Amino acid sequence: MDRAPEWRTTEWFNTPSPLSLADLRGKIVMLTAFQMLCPGCVAEGLPQAQRVAATFKSSDVAVIGLHSVFEHHDAMGPAALRAFLHEYKIRFPVGVDAPDGPGLPHTMRDYGFQGTPTTLLFDREGQLRRHVFGHIADLQLGAELMALICEQPVAPAGISAETSGVCTIDGCR
Amino acid sequence: MDRAPEWRTTEWFNTPSPLSLADLRGKIVMLTAFQMLCPGCVAEGLPQAQRVAATFKSSDVAVIGLHSVFEHHDAMGPAALRAFLHEYKIRFPVGVDAPDGPGLPHTMRDYGFQGTPTTLLFDREGQLRRHVFGHIADLQLGAELMALICEQPVAPAGISAETSGVCTIDGCR
Amino acid sequence: MDRAPEWRTTEWFNTPSPLSLADLRGKIVMLTAFQMLCPGCVAEGLPQAQRVAATFKSSDVAVIGLHSVFEHHDAMGPAALRAFLHEYKIRFPVGVDAPDGPGLPHTMRDYGFQGTPTTLLFDREGQLRRHVFGHIADLQLGAELMALICEQPVAPAGISAETSGVCTIDGCR
Amino acid sequence: MDRAPEWRTTEWFNTPSPLSLADLRGKIVMLTAFQMLCPGCVAEGLPQAQRVAATFKSSDVAVIGLHSVFEHHDAMGPAALRAFLHEYKIRFPVGVDAPDGPGLPHTMRDYGFQGTPTTLLFDREGQLRRHVFGHIADLQLGAELMALICEQPVAPAGISAETSGVCTIDGCR
Numbered sequence: 001m002d003r004a005p006e007w008r009t010t011e012w013f014n015t016p017s018p019l020s021l022a023d024l025r026g027k028i029v030m031l032t033a034f035q036m037l038c039p040g041c042v043a044e045g046l047p048q049a050q051r052v053a054a055t056f057k058s059s060d061v062a063v064i065g066l067h068s069v070f071e072h073h074d075a076m077g078p079a080a081l082r083a084f085l086h087e088y089k090i091r092f093p094v095g096v097d098a099p100d101g102p103g104l105p106h107t108m109r110d111y112g113f114q115g116t117p118t119t120l121l122f123d124r125e126g127q128l129r130r131h132v133f134g135h136i137a138d139l140q141l142g143a144e145l146m147a148l149i150c151e152q153p154v155a156p157a158g159i160s161a162e163t164s165g166v167c168t169i170d171g172c173r
Numbered sequence: 174m175d176r177a178p179e180w181r182t183t184e185w186f187n188t189p190s191p192l193s194l195a196d197l198r199g200k201i202v203m204l205t206a207f208q209m210l211c212p213g214c215v216a217e218g219l220p221q222a223q224r225v226a227a228t229f230k231s232s233d234v235a236v237i238g239l240h241s242v243f244e245h246h247d248a249m250g251p252a253a254l255r256a257f258l259h260e261y262k263i264r265f266p267v268g269v270d271a272p273d274g275p276g277l278p279h280t281m282r283d284y285g286f287q288g289t290p291t292t293l294l295f296d297r298e299g300q301l302r303r304h305v306f307g308h309i310a311d312l313q314l315g316a317e318l319m320a321l322i323c324e325q326p327v328a329p330a331g332i333s334a335e336t337s338g339v340c341t342i343d344g345c346r
Numbered sequence: 347m348d349r350a351p352e353w354r355t356t357e358w359f360n361t362p363s364p365l366s367l368a369d370l371r372g373k374i375v376m377l378t379a380f381q382m383l384c385p386g387c388v389a390e391g392l393p394q395a396q397r398v399a400a401t402f403k404s405s406d407v408a409v410i411g412l413h414s415v416f417e418h419h420d421a422m423g424p425a426a427l428r429a430f431l432h433e434y435k436i437r438f439p440v441g442v443d444a445p446d447g448p449g450l451p452h453t454m455r456d457y458g459f460q461g462t463p464t465t466l467l468f469d470r471e472g473q474l475r476r477h478v479f480g481h482i483a484d485l486q487l488g489a490e491l492m493a494l495i496c497e498q499p500v501a502p503a504g505i506s507a508e509t510s511g512v513c514t515i516d517g518c519r
Numbered sequence: 520m521d522r523a524p525e526w527r528t529t530e531w532f533n534t535p536s537p538l539s540l541a542d543l544r545g546k547i548v549m550l551t552a553f554q555m556l557c558p559g560c561v562a563e564g565l566p567q568a569q570r571v572a573a574t575f576k577s578s579d580v581a582v583i584g585l586h587s588v589f590e591h592h593d594a595m596g597p598a599a600l601r602a603f604l605h606e607y608k609i610r611f612p613v614g615v616d617a618p619d620g621p622g623l624p625h626t627m628r629d630y631g632f633q634g635t636p637t638t639l640l641f642d643r644e645g646q647l648r649r650h651v652f653g654h655i656a657d658l659q660l661g662a663e664l665m666a667l668i669c670e671q672p673v674a675p676a677g678i679s680a681e682t683s684g685v686c687t688i689d690g691c692r
Contacts, residue, residue, distance in 0.1 A: 037602055038606065039606060039607055042561060048312075051310070052312065055313055071602075072599075072606070074598050074599075074602075075598055076602075079593050079594055080556075080591075080593075080594035082594070083590075083591035083593075083594035083595075084556055084594070087556045087558060137228070138312040139225065139228050139311040139315040140228055141315065142312040142313060142314065142315025142316040143228070144315075145316060146315070146316040146317075146320050147319050147322075147323060149316075149320075150320065150323035210426075210433045211433065212433060212434055215388060216389070244429075245426075245433070247425050247426075247429075248425055248426035248430070249429075252420050252421055253383075253421035253422075255421070256420075257383055260383045260384065260385060260418070261385055394658075397656070397658050398658065401658050401659055401662070483574070484656070484657035484658040484661065485571065485574050485657040485660065485661040487658065487661065488657065488659060488661025488662040488665070489574070489575070489662065489665040490661075492661070492663075492665035492669070493665050493668075496665070496666065496669035
């Protein structure tokens with residue numbers, strides 16, 4: 001499987017420097033694409049992302065927001081987004097999906113998002129393993145994240161993977 | 174780690190024959206101990222158990238209810254439980270924790286339940302791995318169940334465990 | 347309009363003596379008919395009745411529960427109901443609708459309840475003004491109760507009703 | 520009691536022409552002051568206002584939104600508000616509280632709002648009868664609105680008020 005395309009962003013919040021998929025290699029990545037004026041994102045998608053960030057260890061799962069604005073562009077610029085993140089107490093890193101004029105932003109188009117919210121799960125290798133438009137239940141999402149956490153990292157030559165094998169939400173050994 | 178004690182029951186619903194922990198060896202077991210007149214069980218614990226039964230494959234996770242009556246014994250006998258299970262559309266197997274007169278029923282006492290609802294998670298070997306009194310969030314529970322699913326079964330001698338390693342909610346390979 | 351038929355009961359809880367519609371004349375009466383093993387009653391109807399009891403003054407609105415058992419009779423006898431009321435912290439008076447063998451209890455049949463929960467609203471004169479099977483939204487119910495509170499009591503001869511006219515949730519003057 | 524001060528607005532949505540309190544005389548007015556980036560307004564205050572608009576007859580109760588921006592002014596301008604109202608399907612008239620530079624907008628200051636959401640209830644005469652900051656339960660709000668609906672309008676000289684007296688949610692007669 002080929003690695004997933006890099007996301008394309010113009011600005012970041014809640015992180016000292018921009019984040020790329022490559023930077024996060026070694027961790028599971030959950031990316032929540034949203035729009036600040038999308039009711040389903042505000043009521044469901046973003047609170048779920050906050051719960052994931054609060055439940056999993058940041059060394060296992062990186063939660064990333066992506067502001068993929070495809071409508072009402074003038075209402076959802078960076079200043080508005082900054083205020084929104086503050087008011088909704090969203091603390092995980094959020095990137096702004098690179099606009100392409102009045103059309104779909106670049107990452108949205110590259111990945112073929114059907115709308116917002118969209119949830120992407122990437123494995124430790126940076127491969128896209130799950131793409132969900134709309135709602136995914138917490139129970140299912142928790143299970144899918146742990147399934148990715150449990151996967152054996154590719155062992156460097158000469159190191160046996162056999163010592164791995166027992167994973168809990170507190171880590172694998 | 175020693176295997177967990179067998180539960181002690183006097184009657185079963187939603188199953189053609191009684192179930193023991195030993196019978197379920199090889200599967201993850203989630204046991205939800207409840208009382209039919211316990212508001213937290215009715216509002217939270219039992220609906221969560223129904224969601225687990227609907228989300229995970231029955232070949233991976235066995236969901237078991239245990240009716241551990243420690244108060245209002247005359248109101249929660251088997252006939253009442255049967256009506257309750259029918260009205261609340263509970264379809265997974267439910268055992269009646271063996272009463273010990275007016276006191277705590279046997280399994281409740283053996284395991285030291287603090288009350289109801291109580292959730293127990295057993296691994297494929299029948300070892301108790303988690304004991305929760307009260308609420309556990311769906312996201313956490315989904316992750317914990319998958320962590321147990323992902324654990325390597327004990328490999329028979331001569332068979333390498335290396336072919337395992339990739340698990341999803343649809344199974345491990 | 348004729349006065350509504352008296353309800354027929356065999357036992358009462360949460361009241362020192364049985365209550366009749368006639369006893370409550372002068373107050374608005376909200377009667378919630380339920381079964382203790384009816385999921386919609388437990389999740390919606392009874393909590394709403396508790397909110398009404400907590401919101402309106404008891405001198406304006408009398409909240410009455412009626413246990414109208416029409417199925418699973420052996421699971422919902424008086425001892426079971428007593429335990430249920432205790433566990434669910436239901437403090438308003440609850441009468442047991444008089445059984446008629448294995449069929450519909452008397453009040454249920456007299457009033458033509460379609461099932462449970464059923465909500466009846468009676469005015470100060472004891473006339474039935476509203477009969478709802480299933481759910482009624484809090485906003486609507488609050489308005490309907492206040493509409494009944496606001497109605498002018500029948501003024502005794504020689505007393506002008508003109509002094510009435512301003513009602514709030516704290517009373518009318 | 521003096522009539523309440525007129526609200527001061529600079530722009531309106533969902534109405535062909537600006538609305539004043541004076542225009543609405545004869546109706547009960549429920550004004551919900553909000554900010555589009557206020558989580559409590561989005562989750563509670565505005566949905567409640569939508570329920571009121573759907574439950575009461577528009578000839579009895581006029582539901583009005585007031586966008587009282589006191590923070591993040593650059594994120595909540597009229598273009599952003601227009602997009603917000605569209606996405607959240609808010610159909611009742613919404614006025615923009617007249618800004619006063621970076622400070623509190625005029626109506627907010629005139630009425631002494633403590634924050635958003637704030638709910639004001641005005642009677643048919645345009646007098647302010649209720650001022651709530653934060654949450655008010657639907658049951659209570661429904662009752663308070665009906666109490667105001669039930670109040671006798673001031674009868675013109677020579678017309679008896681005695682024909683009034685029976686109100687329901689479908690009107691008074």
